[in-house]
Amino acid sequence: MSMSPWRLRLLIVSLLTVAILGALDHTIVSTSLATVAGELGALQQMAWVVVGYTLASTILLPILGKLGDAIGPRSVFLVSLVLFLVASLACGFAQDMAQLVAARVVQGMSSAGLHLMSQTIVALVTTPRERPRYLAIVGAAFPVAILVGPVLGGLITDHWGWPWVFWINLPFGVAALVLALVAVPRLPGIGRQRFDIAGAVAFAVAMVVLVLAVTWVGDERMVAASVVLFAVAAMAFAAFFLIELRATEPLVPLRLFANRTIAAGTALSAIIGVGLFSVTAYLPTYFQMAYGTSATVSGLVPIATVFGMLVSNLATGWLVSRTGHFRAYPIAGTALGAAGLLTMSLLPVGLPLWVPMVVMGVVGIGTGAFMSLVVAVVQSAAPRRDMGSITASVNLVRQVGATVTTAVIGGIIGFGVAALLPASLDASTLTPQIVHAADPALRAEIAAIYTQVFAPVFGALAFVYAAGIVAAILLPGGRLSDESEPAAVSSSEPLTA
Structure with a gap:
C-alpha cells in the first residue's frame, strides 16, 4: 500500500x-x-x-x-x-x-x-x-x-x-x-x-504448564511437580506441532519454514531471547557479588549493553534501507555477541568495572545489529496473507526462548552458589549488603564463587551466539526489494528485486 x-x-x-x-x-x-x-x-x-x-x-x-x-x-x-x-x-x-x-x-x-x-x-x-x-x-x-x-x-x-x-x-x-x-x-x-481452535488450546496449555514448571523449578519442595509439568509441556507442544501440520489455517504457518530465509531468520530471533535477554536480569547481581559494587553502580553494565543495542539497531536499520544489503549484519552481530560472551566467561576477578561494561556493550552492539532486522527480512520472504502470523512466530520464539532460559539460568545460579558457599553462609539469605560488610578474605571467596558459577553460563550463551553465526550464514544473499508486495516464498533468493 x-x-x-x-x-x-x-x-x-x-x-x-x-x-x-x-x-x-x-x-x-x-x-x-x-x-x-x-x-x-x-x-x-x-x-x-x-x-x-x-x-x-x-x-x-x-x-x-x-x-x-x-x-x-x-x-x-x-x-x-x-x-x-x-x-x-x-x-x-x-x-x-x-x-x-x-x-x-x-x-x-x-x-x-x-x-x-x-x-x-x-x-x-x-x-x-x-x-x-x-x-x-x-x-x-x-x-x-x-x-x-x-x-x-x-x-x-x-x-x-x-x-x-x-x-x-x-x-x-x-x-x-x-x-x-x-x-x-x-x-x-x-x-x-x-479458526484453529485446537491449536490455540494446545498452545495455551503448553505455555501455562511451561511457565509453572520454570517458576517452580527453583523451589526444592516443588522439584518433582516441576519435572512432571515439563513432561506435560513437552507433550502439549508436540500435540500443538501435530495440529499445526494438519490444520487448514494454522496459527503458526509451518509450511513457510521450508523457506531458508524464514527458517534462518526465526532461529536468529530465538538466539536473541536465549543468548542475551535471558541473562540481562542477572547481571546486576553478578556485579554486586563478584565486583563488590553498589546496586546503582551494578546497573551500569546492563545500561551499557542496552545502549549498544539501541545505537546498533538504529544504525543497521538505516544502512540496510540505504543499500538493500542485509546478510553481513547478522553474521557480524552474532560473531560480536559470541566473542563478547566468551570474553565474559574468561574475565578474572578484580578487574575494573569499565572492562565488563565495554565487553557487554559489544554484545549489545552485536545483538542490535540484527534485533529488528531479522523481523524485516523474514517479513520480506513471507506472502502478504500470512504477514501477521509469521511476524507473531518470529516474536514468539524470542519470547519463549527468553522465558525458559531465564528460569534455567536462575536455577543454575541458585544451585551453583548454594553448593559452593561456605557452610557458615546461607545462600537464601545472602545479600550484597552482607557481602560488602564481610571481611576481605570472605568477600574475595564469594567473588570467586560467583565468577566460577557465571563463567559457564556466559560460555554456554557464547555457544548459542556461535550457532547464530551458522544461521546467519545460511541466510540467502541478495538485496531487499523496492517492490511494494512481498515476493512469493521460495527457497532461493526470495529477496532479490
Whole structure:
C-alpha cells in the first residue's frame, strides 16, 4: 500500500508512541513491585504481576497474528489500544492482588496486540527495502524502556504512589489513540476463515504448564511437580506441532519454514531471547557479588549493553534501507555477541568495572545489529496473507526462548552458589549488603564463587551466539526489494528485486 510521506511519518510517530507505552509497561513496574505487594498484603503473589503479564502476552501472539491476517491489523491494533488503557485504569484501582493480576493479564494480552500489529502494519505499508529503517525506529522502544523504565517507575512510586505507574499510561495512550485513528490506514484482511481452535488450546496449555514448571523449578519442595509439568509441556507442544501440520489455517504457518530465509531468520530471533535477554536480569547481581559494587553502580553494565543495542539497531536499520544489503549484519552481530560472551566467561576477578561494561556493550552492539532486522527480512520472504502470523512466530520464539532460559539460568545460579558457599553462609539469605560488610578474605571467596558459577553460563550463551553465526550464514544473499508486495516464498533468493 502506498502512503504519502507525511502520513507515513505520522504513522511511525503513532506506532512508536504506542510501542514505548507497551514496552515501558513491562519495565516500569519492576521498581514498584515491592511497594505494591506490601500495600496489597500479598508478597508471595508478587511474581504473578509480571508472570501473568508475560504469559498472557506470549499466549496471545500467534492468535492475534492470525486474527490480524483475517480481519486486518488496524482493527486488532485499535481494540488492543483501548483494552490497554482500560486495563491500565483497572490496575491502579486494584484493591487486592487478585484484581491487579487479572488486570495485568488483560494488559499483557493487549500489549501483545500493540507490539505485533505495529510490526505488521509497518510491513504492509512499506517496501522490503524501507522496512528495516522503520522497524528499527519502532523497535527502539524496547531498549529505551529498559533504560528509563525502572528509574521512572521508582520516581513515580516515591512521589505519586504506585497506582500512577499504571495511570501514567492514560494521557499518553489517549493521545496515541487519536493519532492512530488518523494515521493507521485501513488494511484489508483475507476474510473469514476457519479458526484453529485446537491449536490455540494446545498452545495455551503448553505455555501455562511451561511457565509453572520454570517458576517452580527453583523451589526444592516443588522439584518433582516441576519435572512432571515439563513432561506435560513437552507433550502439549508436540500435540500443538501435530495440529499445526494438519490444520487448514494454522496459527503458526509451518509450511513457510521450508523457506531458508524464514527458517534462518526465526532461529536468529530465538538466539536473541536465549543468548542475551535471558541473562540481562542477572547481571546486576553478578556485579554486586563478584565486583563488590553498589546496586546503582551494578546497573551500569546492563545500561551499557542496552545502549549498544539501541545505537546498533538504529544504525543497521538505516544502512540496510540505504543499500538493500542485509546478510553481513547478522553474521557480524552474532560473531560480536559470541566473542563478547566468551570474553565474559574468561574475565578474572578484580578487574575494573569499565572492562565488563565495554565487553557487554559489544554484545549489545552485536545483538542490535540484527534485533529488528531479522523481523524485516523474514517479513520480506513471507506472502502478504500470512504477514501477521509469521511476524507473531518470529516474536514468539524470542519470547519463549527468553522465558525458559531465564528460569534455567536462575536455577543454575541458585544451585551453583548454594553448593559452593561456605557452610557458615546461607545462600537464601545472602545479600550484597552482607557481602560488602564481610571481611576481605570472605568477600574475595564469594567473588570467586560467583565468577566460577557465571563463567559457564556466559560460555554456554557464547555457544548459542556461535550457532547464530551458522544461521546467519545460511541466510540467502541478495538485496531487499523496492517492490511494494512481498515476493512469493521460495527457497532461493526470495529477496532479490
